Amino acid sequence: MADDRGGEVVDVRWHAHAVSREDRERAAGHRGCVLWFTGLSGCGKSTVANAVDRLLYERGCRTFLLDGDNVRHGLNAAPALLEARHGAEFARRFGLGFGSQDREENIRRIGAVAELFVQAGIIALTAFISPYRRDRDAVRAVLPAGDFVEIYVRAPLEVCESRDPKGLYKKARAGEIKGFTGIDDPYEEPLQPEIMLESASHQPDALAAEVIAWLQRAGKLAA
Amino acid sequence: MADDRGGEVVDVRWHAHAVSREDRERAAGHRGCVLWFTGLSGCGKSTVANAVDRLLYERGCRTFLLDGDNVRHGLNAAPALLEARHGAEFARRFGLGFGSQDREENIRRIGAVAELFVQAGIIALTAFISPYRRDRDAVRAVLPAGDFVEIYVRAPLEVCESRDPKGLYKKARAGEIKGFTGIDDPYEEPLQPEIMLESASHQPDALAAEVIAWLQRAGKLAA
Numbered sequence: 001m002a003d004d005r006g007g008e009v010v011d012v013r014w015h016a017h018a019v020s021r022e023d024r025e026r027a028a029g030h031r032g033c034v035l036w037f038t039g040l041s042g043c044g045k046s047t048v049a050n051a052v053d054r055l056l057y058e059r060g061c062r063t064f065l066l067d068g069d070n071v072r073h074g075l076n077a078a079p080a081l082l083e084a085r086h087g088a089e090f091a092r093r094f095g096l097g098f099g100s101q102d103r104e105e106n107i108r109r110i111g112a113v114a115e116l117f118v119q120a121g122i123i124a125l126t127a128f129i130s131p132y133r134r135d136r137d138a139v140r141a142v143l144p145a146g147d148f149v150e151i152y153v154r155a156p157l158e159v160c161e162s163r164d165p166k167g168l169y170k171k172a173r174a175g176e177i178k179g180f181t182g183i184d185d186p187y188e189e190p191l192q193p194e195i196m197l198e199s200a201s202h203q204p205d206a207l208a209a210e211v212i213a214w215l216q217r218a219g220k221l222a223a
Numbered sequence: 224m225a226d227d228r229g230g231e232v233v234d235v236r237w238h239a240h241a242v243s244r245e246d247r248e249r250a251a252g253h254r255g256c257v258l259w260f261t262g263l264s265g266c267g268k269s270t271v272a273n274a275v276d277r278l279l280y281e282r283g284c285r286t287f288l289l290d291g292d293n294v295r296h297g298l299n300a301a302p303a304l305l306e307a308r309h310g311a312e313f314a315r316r317f318g319l320g321f322g323s324q325d326r327e328e329n330i331r332r333i334g335a336v337a338e339l340f341v342q343a344g345i346i347a348l349t350a351f352i353s354p355y356r357r358d359r360d361a362v363r364a365v366l367p368a369g370d371f372v373e374i375y376v377r378a379p380l381e382v383c384e385s386r387d388p389k390g391l392y393k394k395a396r397a398g399e400i401k402g403f404t405g406i407d408d409p410y411e412e413p414l415q416p417e418i419m420l421e422s423a424s425h426q427p428d429a430l431a432a433e434v435i436a437w438l439q440r441a442g443k444l445a446a
């Protein structure tokens with residue numbers, strides 16, 4: 001077996017020319033990290049996360065936003081979405097519903113994907129209710145120290161319920177949705193979030209600016 | 224509830240300022256896509272994928288390489304890795320082993336994550352045996368047309384077995400590993416791969432250069 005230089009390929013050493021996280025961060029001009037937005041449905045996490053994403057994008061940062069829209073249709077698809085292509089038994093096993101273990105696995109996978117984005121030198125933003133402290137702490141634990149930035153977007157339940165952008169609180173109050181966070185399932189507030197945002201009293205753009213300022217103070221972003 | 228401009232926050236419209244895939248690709252200076260390397264264990268997919276990754280990195284492209292090293296410890300962890308943090312029942316349900324469904328879900332999740340990287344304007348490289356045509360085609364099907372670039376790294380079984388970088392063929396021949404691709408489980412060759420690389424007769428760097436040239440011809444990369 002001659003290789004393209006006439007040598008014997010079996011003797012060739014197959015080196016990996018890996019690109020490291022540091023290489024990727026140098027090219028990006030900033031560190032990778034996870035901005036983990038958490039809070040009640042309707043607290044504004046997705047809006048603020050999108051605003052932060054936009055501000056970072058405008059500064060030339062490499063970012064990506066993980067949210068229900070891009071995760072629940074693919075990676076964490078419901079059983080019904082998997083069934084057509086993979087069959088009923090497969091869908092039952094690997095599809096994610098809204099049971100307790102399913103929600104735990106939902107957050108675990110999102111954390112694992114966020115970790116991959118961080119390895120790629122990217123600022124990964126996530127916008128999920130992620131109501132359980134244990135699940136958020138588990139994501140923090142798999143990431144290198146300092147890479148998990150917990151951002152609690154706080155608003156009183158009444159405010160979130162009055163916004164009710166998707167009509168979910170109404171359905172939960174009517175008993176059409178069971179286990180809804182804030183109604184018949186708990187939201188466990190972060191005990192020591194890196195960033196606390198008060199969304200009942202501040203505009204999304206002002207909250208987004210707070211996040212950017214924090215990233216600069218923390219040395220994750222150039223001032 | 225006064226907002227920071229003295230208005231009523233309940234009347235504020237919470238717009239999303241989303242960054243689109245096109246925005247991200249413009250910033251990157253290239254299109255996102257998946258370079259899906261497939262082939263027998265020992266065929267050199269990982270080596271060639273790393274070499275391509277390095278070449279793309281040196282051209283300033285935004286890339287990321289998904290392989291067993293970064294996927295099997297987190298996103299697609301084995302049951303034993305999940306058990307400590309999530310408990311035995313959870314680990315049994317969501318942990319991935321090497322059974323038929325597990326391998327299918329392994330590839331499905333990798334495809335879904337690659338899709339997220341593509342949405343982020345990144346060139347995602349994957350290096351997995353991915354022996355079943357159906358599983359590779361399922362990944363192709365979830366991606367927008369043209370975004371899945373199947374790269375078959377071909378080498379005769381004897382060559383791969385003689386390289387045996389991890390000693391896996393030896394174990395498979397000894398019956399210590401069951402269902403090993405090429406020995407007692409089939410490798411289904413791609414029927415129409417976008418790129419075919421002959422790794423028994425060419426050096427990894429030459430094969431990597433072939434991939435770059437293909438990406439240029441396909442308009443995915445500037446010439």
